[in-house]
Amino acid sequence: MxxxxxxxxxxxxxxxxxxxxxxxxxxxxxxxxxxSEPSWHAAESRLVAELGGPPIDEATARSLVGLALADSARTLLRIAGREDLDADHYAEILNAYALDDMVASGVxxxxxxxxxxxxxxxxxxxxxxxxxxxxxxxxxxxxxxxxxxxxxxxxxxxxxxxxxxxxxxxxxxxxxxxxxxxxxxxxxxxxxxxxxxxxxxxxxxxxxxxxxxxxxxxxxxxxxxxxxxxxxxxxxxxxxxx
Missing domain, CATH: 3.40.50.1000 (HAD superfamily/HAD-like)
Incomplete structure (x- = not known):
């Protein structure tokens, strides 16, 4: 065999x-x-900015590509200095922001x-x-x-x-x-x-x-x-x- x-x-x-x-x-x-990566980068920047964090650099944005959204959200919350917040909840928000951008911009x-x-x-x-x-x-x-x-x-x-x-x-x-x-x-x-x-x-x-x-x-x-x-x-x- x-x-x-x-x-x-x-x-x-x-x-x-x-x-x-x-x-x-x-x-x-x-x-x-x-x-669709531009929509995800826009969503990540939007989320961090709303939480009062600094701009996301290109290297950080690229490092998030392909990760589970909760893992991406943990990184973004850390950048924003808000690690006290729930990553799973902000993963859903991140997804919603990316979807908003895809609908508006097209993919x-x-x-x-x-x-x-x-x-x-x-x-x-x-x-x-x-x-x-x-x-x-x-x-x-x-x-x-x-x-x-x-x-x-x-x-x-x-x-x-x-x-x-x-x-x-x-x-x-x-x-x-x-x-x-x-x-x-x-x-x-x-x-x-x-x-x-x-x-x-x-x-x-x-x-x-x-x-x-x-x-x-x-x-x-x-x-x-x-x-x-x-x-x-x-x-x-x-x-x-x-």
């Missing part, structure tokens, strides 16, 4: 499924699916994201959205996408432990009924890639605002643009053995 790392995933069920490949694509949201998909989602639909491979943004933010964008783009949505308000803990990605795989090694995670952040690594999942890192590095079962690509199902399959196989 071959080792688990050497076994192929199920064959996609769609009409264009000519090669074996990942059984599911698990997408991060902010910075991977959509260019663009990242390069190549729409085409890859269409490719996944064409070959019959389900996608899950796995994010530390709360479900209200995720729905704001998902409801504008073609029907069937995401079979599962896991928001930060649906898990007990956020990224870099493996719970978010393992929850998505379980909901899809797919083994971790048969998934392919798409991520742009350090906490997100660590979450996928901790879940034992092959991962494509697409650096955006953070300097992520190759790692176990993780390879890097510069963009999602131009990916065919054949190239996705090749990258998934490479990541499984990285």
């Amino acid at each position: 071959p080792a688990e790392d050497d076994r192929d995933a199920v064959t996609p069920s769609g009409p264009a499924a000519t090669v074996r490949g990942p059984a599911a694509l698990l997408w991060d949201f902010d910075g991977t699916l959509v260019d 663009a998909l990242r390069p190549g994201a729409a085409d890859l989602l269409a490719t996944a639909r064409r070959v019959g491979v389900p996608c899950a959205l796995v994010s530390m943004s709360f479900t209200s933010v995720l729905r704001q964008v998902v409801d504008t996408l073609p029907e069937g783009s995401f079979a599962v949505i896991i928001g930060g308000d649906q898990v007990t432990r956020g990224k870099p803990d493996p719970e978010p990605y393992l929850s998505a795989a379980s909901a899809l009924g797919v083994a971790p090694l048969d998934c392919l995670v798409l991520e742009d952040s350090i906490p997100g890639t660590l979450s996928a690594q901790n879940a034992g999942m092959p991962t494509l890192g697409i650096p955006f605002e953070q300097d992520i590095q190759p790692g176990p079962r993780r390879i890097l690509i510069p963009t999602l643009e131009g990916l065919t199902w054949e190239s996705v399959t090749k990258l998934w196989r490479e990541a499984r053995h990285a």
Whole structure:
């Protein structure tokens, strides 16, 4: 019997499924699916300013990318000198402020994201959205996408432990009924890639605002643009053995 790392995933069920490949694509949201980080940075600055804190520098803003919102809120409360306040409560406020900005400013998909989602639909491979943004933010964008783009949505308000803990990605795989090694995670952040690594999942890192590095079962690509199902399959196989 071959080792688990050497076994192929199920064959996609769609009409264009000519090669074996990942059984599911698990997408991060902010910075991977959509260019929403400016809205989060605006929300973070708004929250700290309202609490009487100093301006947030760029390095601090980038360090918050991909974290569970309660963890981001703890950092912001510390910057504002208000560590006496409840981080979970201010995580909800932070989410609301980001949603306000996204609704007002609009959110663009990242390069190549729409085409890859269409490719996944064409070959019959389900996608899950796995994010530390709360479900209200995720729905704001998902409801504008073609029907069937995401079979599962896991928001930060649906898990007990956020990224870099493996719970978010393992929850998505379980909901899809797919083994971790048969998934392919798409991520742009350090906490997100660590979450996928901790879940034992092959991962494509697409650096955006953070300097992520190759790692176990993780390879890097510069963009999602131009990916065919054949190239996705090749990258998934490479990541499984990285």
